[in-house]
Amino acid sequence: MIQIPCFNEEGTLAETLACLPRKVEGFDTVEWLVINDGSTDRTVAVAKECGVDHIVDFPVNRGLAKAFVAGINRALEEGADVIVNTDADNQYNADDIPLLVAPIIERRAQLVVGSRPIRSIEHFSPIKKVLQRLGSWVVRFTSGASVVDAPSGFRAISREASMRLNIFDSYTYTLESIIQAGRSGVSIISVPIRVNGETRPSRLVRSIPRYVMRSSLSIIRSMFVYRPGQTFLMLGLIPLAIGLFFSARWLLFFFQDSTRTHVPSLIFAAVMLIAALLCWLCALLGEINGINRKLLEDIQYQMRRERLGDGSTEQADTYAG
Structure with a gap:
């Protein structure tokens, strides 16, 4: 399952979906899931026109973290063995999705985070590049996981790791999910991925000071909870x-x-x-x-496993044993 959280993405969603694969080696089927986070434009209509298999539709905007979690839950209910998360602005190169899922299929990891070439991204300011590296270092220290690009939203997660996932932050899922997974014993690795050109300004990082403050609060909260x-x-x-x-x-x-x-x-x-x-x-x-x-x-994991099962396809046995 490839999921895309969306908020007023009618201008970029069609291009993003056009780049997504319908076949990935090692899987019988690849399905698309769009989480509409209270969009007021034609995001849902565009998703339907482009053949999206599943849509989660929020009546009001609830934030990126809530949309991400809702997508994970829906993907689990649909029987997904591996869930890939990407952004609706097409900043991540969809051709690298096989690189993301390969460590999970090979049973080398349960959560794979795509590592962007931060230094060579032209539309990233020097301050943002420094903050990206600093934030990733703090997350590595807190989680104990070797993650190169913690704020990256391009990631793949196995079914078992998804059922252990808990996100309490209402701002973003990227940092807390790694810290929570790392402290819960989920195996995490990073793989280098490519990015496309900027299609629109980031809606999450509208202001560098605000982003630093919100991300810092998320990390501090996670440290008090998990360490x-x-x-x-x-x-x-x-x-x-x-x-x-x-x-x-x-x-x-x-x-x-x-x-x-x-x-x-x-x-x-x-x-x-x-x-x-x-x-x-x-x-x-x-x-x-x-x-x-x-x-x-x-206990929560066991309840989710009993309700959702281990997976709906034979592919689950490939990496889950």
Whole structure:
């Protein structure tokens, strides 16, 4: 299943669909799915005219992340063994779809992210290129997965990994999905892919500062959810260092000048040490909650598997065993 989240894409959707394959080696059938995210133009009509097999139609705009998740759920219900996600603006070269799905068929990965040639993309500003590399590094650190281009929306995901997927961010799915998958034990790799020329300005990155802020919040939220122990432990080091510094300062002043008590320094040091202790308690509670989260994810996965099954075609046995 090749899915395309759309919001007012009547101008580019037909070109994007024309480039999509109807046959991919290793699969019996290739179907197309369009998620209409509350479009007010002819997006749905264009999709039908171009022979799209499945359409999820939102009455109002719910955001890219919601559209992505809705597409995954619909693809699973239709029995998809592998789901490929691409953009409606045709920025990704559809001829590279076989490269995306190959690691899944060969059982080398469950989630494959297409890595764009960021340095050679002309319509990317120098600031955006730096931010792309920085964001990918942060996601690699947080998820533990070796992903070169984390914000890339050109990706393939196996049926099993799709049933383990949970997205809580309402802004974008790209970063959180990798972090969540990596922390859940899903095997992830990157493959180099090609891109086409710019057909329209990005609707997700309307403003660099806004995109940085929203993406940063998504990463920070994911760190607290999926790596609470390490995150709170590292946060606790900051007040600990400050508390130890002012404790040493108080001791130095106390022995040098016994006529003054320097109570403010002592109180501030105590407050910082207590703050460090509270962070470490949060780390402990976060790890305990993390165990419960993993148990709930396993229960959710089993329920989805019982409801949706392992796959509808014999191709599932090729890579799922």
